[in-house]
Amino acid sequence: MNRVFFAGIFLIAVSLVSAPFPVTAQTHSEAYKDNIYETGTLKPRDSVLKVKVGQKAPDFTLPAVSGGKMTLSRYRGKQNVVLSFVPAAWTAVCSDQWPGYNIAKDIFDARNAVLLGITVDNIPTLFAWTNQMGKLWFPVLSDFYPHGKVASTYGVLRSDGTTERALFVIDKKGVIRFIDVHDINKRPPLEKLVSELDKLKQ
């Protein structure tokens, strides 16, 4: 009797903990075949911002997948900049986000904005991964070594060494005008970013 009772309690407990809750909805493009690593649902946010809207964006220089190095301040006085940190190569939501931006070049152009994609992966990994997306029009930068230095400066480096899914809008003067440290499990809607870029034109 007792055993059955405890078995029942145990089963209830197990079901509560591990019942197949619908995980965060994600789409997988056939482009990646079975090469996307399932992270499951992650803690939405796991870092503390170290920059804020209104301050100068910390400058940085990072190697680009296409070769050479990219320095943020080269755009100062010329163009607005969007920094798109994504958590890691070969993961589900990330593998979608940049391909979407890739067909929105005219939207960025019309707002005199450049996009810089950043992850903490190394260049060969980023090379292989971004090749699956087709040819990207924007630079992809590697914040691999020293590991996550730029992400850490901005306060978007997570405790496991990946980054947040974060967007920073920096105006022509080099001032941060918008920050969205998004729920890592979800893709930020494009229209929100566009509306923030629209504000810069005024």
Added chain:
Amino acid sequence: MKKILRLSLLVLSMLYLFPLDIMAAGPPAVGGTLPAFTLPQPGSTAGRDYLGLDSRGNFTVPDIKAKVVLIEILSMYCPFCQKEAPEVNKLYEAIEGNPGYRGNIKLIGIGVGNSAYELEVFRKRYNVPFPLFPDADFALHKLFGETRTPYFIAVRINEDRTHKVVYSKAGSLGEVKSFIENIAKLSGLK
């Protein structure tokens, strides 16, 4: 008491195995029917005319005036869907250019996880000529068993508005001509 416990254990394990969730077990199977869902009226008059809808409210796939409805499940964010877009446009042209298919086979797209804005970016970028419907909160995606994208489903619509799935497959549609002939054959259009 023991009996009650055993029974509740059984019920509980059933719940565990078959959660009462809207998540479908898989994509619609060939020979079966579509999950129950409605779509809003297309935004453009051209879209409404194309689908030949009788009412002005939400509609279901069998409400579309056609013998076969092809559904593409896509995402603006999916690189393969981007690559496939010109091919799907060719498919549309091939249908419209053939008197046997025109009016009988109609095409719609569902943008899973896409806001209306995002799907409009896709439509403009590829000049998509057929109606697209956003599924921003993945509700339809869940009903369709969270398929990969792109995913193509062909549905035969009968005279009495009953319907049957005749094709259901992930990935590229392949060569346009053989795809369309295959669909025509599977749906008994030919």
